[in-house]
Amino acid sequence: MNSVLAWKPAALLRFWPGIVIAAVIALAASFISSSYGGPQLLFALFIGLAFHFLSNDPVCRPGIDFCSKGVLRTGVALLGARITLPQVASLGATTIALVVAAVLSTIGCGYLLARLLRRPLQEGILSGGAVGICGASAALAIAAVLPQTRQNERFTLLTVVGVTALSTLAMIVYPLLVHLARLDGEASGIFIGGAIHDVAQVVGAGYLISNHAGDVATIVKLTRVACLVPVVLALCVIFQTRGSSTEVDLPALLPLFLVGFVLTMLANTYGLIPPPLVELLNTVSRACLVTAIAALGVKTSLQALAQLGWRPVAMLLGETLWIAVFVFAGVLMLR
Template sequence: MIAATWISVRSRTQVLLPGIIASTIVAAAASFLSEHYAAPVMLFALLLGMAMNFLAADGPCKEGIEFTARSILRIGVALLGMRITFEQVASLGWGPVVLVVGIVTATICVSVLLARAFGFQSLFGVLTGGATAICGASAAMALSAAMPAHPAKERATLFTVVGVSALSTMAMIAYPMIVQWFGLDDVEAGIFLGGTIHDVAQVVGAGYSISQEAGDTATIVKLMRIAMLLPVILCVVMIARAQGAEDGGKRPPLLPLFAVVFVLLAAINSTGWVPQTVQQFGNDLSRWCLVIAISALGMKTQLKELATVGFKPILLMLIETVILAAMVLAILYFS
C-alpha cells in the first residue's frame, strides 16, 4: 500500500511540477523587475503571467498552473497570520481598533451598494471593497479563494488586483502630501496612512518617508486591517453557504482550512515564542506564495477577457478608495 501511495504521489508531482516551475520563474522575474523599477510586484507578476497565458492552454503546464492558482494561493494567505500578533493590535488602544473595524465594515458595505448600483453582483462589491479596506491584492486573492466558483470570478479577481495595485501606488505618492496639507502629527499621519493605503509595502514606504514614528504607527494599523481578513472571509463563506442552500448546491465549509491556519499562526505568533528569523521566513514565504499564485492566475487569463470588463469597475474601485480616505481623514481631523 505504501508503495502504491508513493507511486501515486510521484505521478501527481510529475504532472504538477511543470506548471509550478513555470509560475515560479514568472514570479522570480516579477520580483526582479519590482526591485529594480520600484513598482508593485503583484502587478508585474500579473502582467508577466498574462503575457505567458499560452502555457495554461492544453499542455504539460496546465494542471500545475491550476494547482498553483488555487492551492499555493491558500498557503500564502494562511501564512499572512505570521504578520500579526494580538499584542500589536492592543498596543494602540481601543481607539484605532474601533476605527479599523468601522472603516473596514463601512467600506465593504458601501462597496456592495455601489456594485449593485453599477449592475454588478454583491460578491464583486465584497471583493473590491475587501481589497480596498483590508490589504489590497492579498485580500482580493484571499476573498476570491473563499468565494464560490463562478465563471467570471478569476477575471474579477485579476481586475481587482490590477486596480488595487495601481491605486495603492498612487496613494503612496499622494497621501504623504495630504498628511502635510492637513497638518497631521506623526501618530495621526501613521493612522491615516495605515488605515487607507491598500498594500503593506506601500504603507511602509509612505509611513517611513515621513518619520520613524509615523512608519511604526502606520505598520501596526495596517496589520490591524489585515486581522480583519478573517471575519470578512467568514462572512463571505456564510453568504456562499446560504446561496448554496438556496440553489441546491453543495455548501462550502463554514471556515476554510487556510483561514483556520491563519488564526492559529497569528495565535502562535502572539505568544512571543517565535524567533524573529522564523517570523521573517514566514512573511517571505507568504509573499512568494502569493506572487507565484498571482503569476499563475495571470497565465489563466487573456487580455481580451479583461478588456470586456469596461470602465465601471475602475470607477467603482476609485470611488471606494476616495471614500475610505475621506472617512479616516474626517475621523482624525474632527475628533
C-alpha cells in the same frame, strides 16, 4: 482538502510544469522589482498575462490551477505571522474602532456601488474587501471563498491590478496630503495605515513621513489585515448557505487557510515562533502570493478583462475615495 493532497509527490509530478512556469514568472517579477523598483505583484501579473496562451495547454494547466488556488491559500495562511495581538491592542480602542468601521463601511460601499452600477453583488463585496482590508492579498483570500466562476476570476484579476495601481499612487499622494493637513506623526500613521490598500505601500508611505508615522501606519495596517479572518469567514458562511441548493463548488465552511492564519497569528503573539522563522514565514507567504498572482495572470487574457467594462473600475475608485475620506475625517475627530 484538495490543496493539501496536491502536495503529495505523485500529484506534484503531474503539476510540476505549471508550477515551474508560475515560479519562474514570480522570480522574474521579484528580480525586476528589487532591481528597478515598483510593485512586485503587479509585475508578476503583467508577465503572467503575456503567457496566457499556456493556460489551455493540457500539460501546464493542472499546475497553473494549483498555484492559483492551493499555493494562494498557503500564502494567505502565513500572513498571520505578521501580526501579534499586543500590536493591535497598543492602538487603543478608539483607533481600533475607527479601523474596523472603515473596513466594514468600505465593504458596504462596494455592495451599494455594485447595486448602483448594476454589477453582481459579489464584485462589490470582493472589491470593497480588497480596498478595505489589505489590497491584493484580501482580494485573493475573498475570491477563494466566493463561487468559482470565470467572471469572478476575471474580476479578481482586475481588482488586483486596480488596488495595486491605486496603492502605488496613494503612496506618492497621501504623504503630501498629510503634510498639507499638518498632521502629527501618529495621526499621519493612522491615516496612511487606514487608507492605503497594500502593506508594502503603507510601509513605504509611512516611513517616508517619519519613523514614528511608519511604525503607527504598519500596526494600523496589520490591524486591517487581522480583519481578514472574520470577514472571509462571514462571507464563507453566507455563500455556503446561499449555494446549498446550487451546483457551484464552494469551499468547506471553515477553510483550512483561515485556520492556519489564526494559528499562525496566535503562535506569533505568544512567542512560539522564533524571530528568524517569522521572517522566513513572511518571505514564504510573499513568495506564495506572487506565484499565485503569476498563475492567475496566465489564466486570464486582456481581452477577457476588457469585457468587464468601466463599471468595475468606477467601483474601485469610489471605494478608494470612500475609505480615504472616512479615515481622514476620523483622524481629524481624534485630534
